[in-house]
Structure formats: structure tokens, C-alpha cells
Amino acid sequence: MTRVLLIEDDRDLAETLLQLMEFENMVPDYASNGVAGLTLAQSNRYDILVIDIGLPKMNGLTLCEQLRQEGCQTPILFLTARGSIDDKLAGFASGGDDYLSKPFDNRELLARIMVLSGRRSSQTPLIKVADLSLDNSAYQVFRGEHHVKLTPASFTILELLMRASPKVISREELEDALWGEDAPNSNTLKAHIYYLRRSLEQVPGPKLLHTVPGKGWVIKED
Known part of the structure; x- marks a missing residue:
């Protein structure tokens, strides 16, 4: 229950x-x-x-x-x-x-x-892309030695993007992972993406989160 x-x-x-x-x-x-x-x-x-x-x-x-x-x-x-x-x-x-x-x-x-x-992940707990690492079991994200603080929703988005990297993930795929068939309006996902990008870019390093117009988002090195 x-x-x-x-x-x-x-x-x-x-x-x-x-x-x-x-x-x-x-x-x-x-x-x-x-x-x-x-x-x-x-x-x-x-x-x-x-x-x-x-x-x-x-x-x-x-x-x-x-x-x-x-x-x-x-x-x-x-x-x-x-x-x-x-x-x-x-x-x-x-x-x-x-x-x-x-x-x-x-x-x-x-x-x-x-x-x-019901949102849980049973996949490999540790993922790395460039200097970015995500540990699902410990619920932590690091850029190099710097801890990156994320909300749970932003953590979920980042995990999806990192597991798919360098593949582009569409808006529909992210919304389905976060909310299933009952996705809120588009501004909600945009707000999560904005918060995720701001959190990642507070730590010195190359830009990793990229918007691909008309397709979605991707985590990769420039």
C-alpha cells in the first residue's frame, strides 16, 4: 500500500x-x-x-x-x-x-x-559522463570533486539523460518518465530543466546539458 x-x-x-x-x-x-x-x-x-x-x-x-x-x-x-x-x-x-x-x-x-x-530505479547505480558522476544508490551527483545538489525530479531527469548519453531524449520521454500519461503543462518540465542546468553550471567545467531544438535534450561534452 x-x-x-x-x-x-x-x-x-x-x-x-x-x-x-x-x-x-x-x-x-x-x-x-x-x-x-x-x-x-x-x-x-x-x-x-x-x-x-x-x-x-x-x-x-x-x-x-x-x-x-x-x-x-x-x-x-x-x-x-x-x-x-x-x-x-x-x-x-x-x-x-x-x-x-x-x-x-x-x-x-x-x-x-x-x-x-512508484518512481524507483533498479539499474546500475553509478553512471559517468565526462567529469559528471551520478550514484543512484547514494543519491549523489558530483562534478569532479564538487557535490551538485539537485531536487529529486532534477535528479531523475539527469539520470535519464546520463544513461542515454550521447543520445537525445525527447520532451515526451522525460514527461513520461516523470509523470506517466498525466504530464502537466510544458512549463513544468522547462522549470525542471532550467533548475538542472543552473545547478550543473554552478560548478566550474564544460557545458554538459544541451538543448537540441525540436528534438529534446542531451548530456554530452561539447
């Missing part, structure tokens, strides 16, 4: 979502504020965290940042009434994997939860 932690201060919405999750044979826990949610996330093992951004006591972005700093790699899906590209970038930068704007279709929420909670 999928264990879900829902952190949402709208009690009516939370009750509806909890009933929906239970109907789908999920095992949900619930917190109505950020501090209580943080305590539950630190004390229990979940397959996914579903977090509202506008929470009392501790907002969702701060909660996510603290969990990531503590080493928590559980997928995080943000729920929020704010849906601009800047809001999404802030969510991804804090460590979130996905972003669903209110109001949303409950079927889409369930699909996102199942895709994120």
Missing part, C-alpha cells in the same frame, strides 16, 4: 482527499500545519508527501527545504493556489518534485501520487 502524508490546512479539502486516498487503498496520515507535518515526516516512513504551500506555523517551501537538508528523499508533491512559473521554480528549488495548482481534478492528483511514489 502507498503511505501518504497530507499536510493541508483547509480541513474540508483535507477530509475529501483523505477519503479519496483511503478509497484507493492508500494509507494516509494528516497534519493541518507545517510544524506538525514536519514532525510526522521526521518520525515516519512515507512513500510520498503531499504538501500545501500556504501552511500556518511553517509554510510548505520551508518545510520542504528543512526535510531535504536533513536528507529526506521522499517525493514531494506541492498543492497550491499559486501557479505561475516563478512559483513553480520556487517549489522546485526548495526540493519539490511536482506541482499541482488548485482547483485540480482528483483523478490527476491520484495519478501524480502513484507516479511519484
